[in-house]
Amino acid sequence: MNKQAIHINDTTLRDGEQAAGIAFNVEEKIAIASLLDSIGVHELEVGIPAMGHEEAESIQRIANLGLNAKLLGWNRANLSDIQASINCGLDRVHVSVPVSDIQIAAKFKGQRQLVLDKLRDAINFACDRGLSVSVGGEDSSRADESFLLEVAQSAQEWGAFRFRFCDTVGVLDPTTTYKKVSYLVSHLSIVIEMHTHDDFGMALANTLAGVKAGAISVNTTVNGIGERAGNAPLEEVVMGLKYLYDIPTGIDTKRLVEVSKLVSKATNFPVLPWKAIVGENTFAHESGIHAHGVLQNPITYEPFAPEDVGWERRLVVGKHSGRHLLLSVLQQHGITLGQAEIQSVLDAVRHQSVKTKRSLTVEELLSLVPQS
Numbered sequence: 001m002n003k004q005a006i007h008i009n010d011t012t013l014r015d016g017e018q019a020a021g022i023a024f025n026v027e028e029k030i031a032i033a034s035l036l037d038s039i040g041v042h043e044l045e046v047g048i049p050a051m052g053h054e055e056a057e058s059i060q061r062i063a064n065l066g067l068n069a070k071l072l073g074w075n076r077a078n079l080s081d082i083q084a085s086i087n088c089g090l091d092r093v094h095v096s097v098p099v100s101d102i103q104i105a106a107k108f109k110g111q112r113q114l115v116l117d118k119l120r121d122a123i124n125f126a127c128d129r130g131l132s133v134s135v136g137g138e139d140s141s142r143a144d145e146s147f148l149l150e151v152a153q154s155a156q157e158w159g160a161f162r163f164r165f166c167d168t169v170g171v172l173d174p175t176t177t178y179k180k181v182s183y184l185v186s187h188l189s190i191v192i193e194m195h196t197h198d199d200f201g202m203a204l205a206n207t208l209a210g211v212k213a214g215a216i217s218v219n220t221t222v223n224g225i226g227e228r229a230g231n232a233p234l235e236e237v238v239m240g241l242k243y244l245y246d247i248p249t250g251i252d253t254k255r256l257v258e259v260s261k262l263v264s265k266a267t268n269f270p271v272l273p274w275k276a277i278v279g280e281n282t283f284a285h286e287s288g289i290h291a292h293g294v295l296q297n298p299i300t301y302e303p304f305a306p307e308d309v310g311w312e313r314r315l316v317v318g319k320h321s322g323r324h325l326l327l328s329v330l331q332q333h334g335i336t337l338g339q340a341e342i343q344s345v346l347d348a349v350r351h352q353s354v355k356t357k358r359s360l361t362v363e364e365l366l367s368l369v370p371q372s
């Protein structure tokens with residue numbers, strides 16, 4: 001596999017915000033864009049200029065920040081959408097066309113030729129105005145492969161610099177993704193970008209499979225927010241590339257938790273504790289056997305060091321804890337117990353944990369230690 005650095009095009013501010021129930025205000029969009037830029041994300045899909053009003057204002061204000069990241073506006077294959085992007089001060093536009101017959105029937109009267117005509121007009125309009133044009137094949141995964149290739153090759157010929165392969169309803173698995181993306185890569189000279197959804201929990205796996213097949217740009221969202229089950233999470237893609245494929249992104253991974261917290265607050269949706277990379281349990285150890293291993297060597301139960309993403313390791317006492325963890329925690333508080341005493345504290349910990357349905361605080365643990 002080619003190990004060239006992968007380009008991250010984060011769409012938290014476009015597809016991420018399309019999640020039902022999420023609506024960022026201007027200040028939140030600016031704060032998210034600025035933080036993503038400061039950790040080194042290469043490109044930001046900042047929104048949909050054709051929505052007008054507050055959305056256009058936030059895009060305009062982000063464009064005026066002078067960020068290092070390239071900024072991209074999402075557009076339908078409509079000249080008025082592209083004009084709205086220009087009016088926001090963007091010089092890079094993404095033009096989306098439906099490519100599966102299911103989508104073409106719903107949007108373009110079932111006419112494949114209309115897809116090509118509208119795309120050609122949109123690319124010409126944008127290129128004539130000096131814009132860089134990225135093209136997206138909506139529902140690429142369910143499209144007829146020869147028509148998908150025809151659209152992508154036409155986009156390349158008309159001047160697009162990139163083609164986005166969209167698994168719009170998240171129906172691919174990694175093997176199929178690899179085959180489909182390899183086919184496109186072998187017939188195109190422009191960059192292929194992956195855009196995946198998590199309807200079957202495959203968004204990360206399919207993004208990585210696309211990279212393996214030769215895609216060198218990927219669409220992500222912070223915490224995986226996005227339409228329905230969401231998109232490929234930024235934090236998972238960056239850490240997956242780094243540790244599973246040894247592929248650099250140049251992103252400051254130590255701030256991924258900070259980014260996750262900002263976006264979680266702005267969305268008003270909490271991150272689940274067991275969410276990969278950024279969930280608060282990802283470096284918490286309670287179970288006896290795990291804690292025993294981690295106390296000897298953290299790599300027994302951690303794939304990488306917590307500091308790598310901005311977390312700290314937590315050893316917590318609860319229902320599944322064992323003697324070694326208990327002894328270690330108590331020792332930190334100057335308490336040494338014998339075998340019989342430690343077993344009775346452990347029994348009390350289990351009882352209290354079930355009663356309160358959570359781990360114990362240190363104070364609660366200490367209160368269970370018999371006074372000598």
Ligand SMILES: CC(=O)SCCNC(=O)CCNC(=O)[C@H](O)C(C)(C)COP(=O)(O)OP(=O)(O)OC[C@H]1O[C@@H](n2cnc3c(N)ncnc32)[C@H](O)[C@@H]1OP(=O)(O)O
Pocket residue numbers: 015018048050051075076077078096097098106107108138168227
């Ligand atoms: C897979 C994706 O995520 S695609 C991105 C989807 N994102 C969103 O929809 C969020 C933002 N959307 C919006 O604010 C609005 O839908 C707008 C401003 C884009 C359009 O709003 P409205 O004019 O009210 O139209 P509405 O959303 O009801 O319908 C969509 C229209 O776009 C057309 N359309 C859909 N996709 C495309 C496309 N790729 N290129 C051109 N036209 C398209 C539809 O056929 C329909 O056209 P019609 O009005 O002539 O029937």
Ligand SMILES: O=C(O)CCC(=O)C(=O)O
Pocket residue numbers: 015094095096097135136137138139164166167168169195197
């Ligand atoms: O960019 C496109 O073409 C569509 C992107 C998208 O959000 C999707 O297909 O899920």
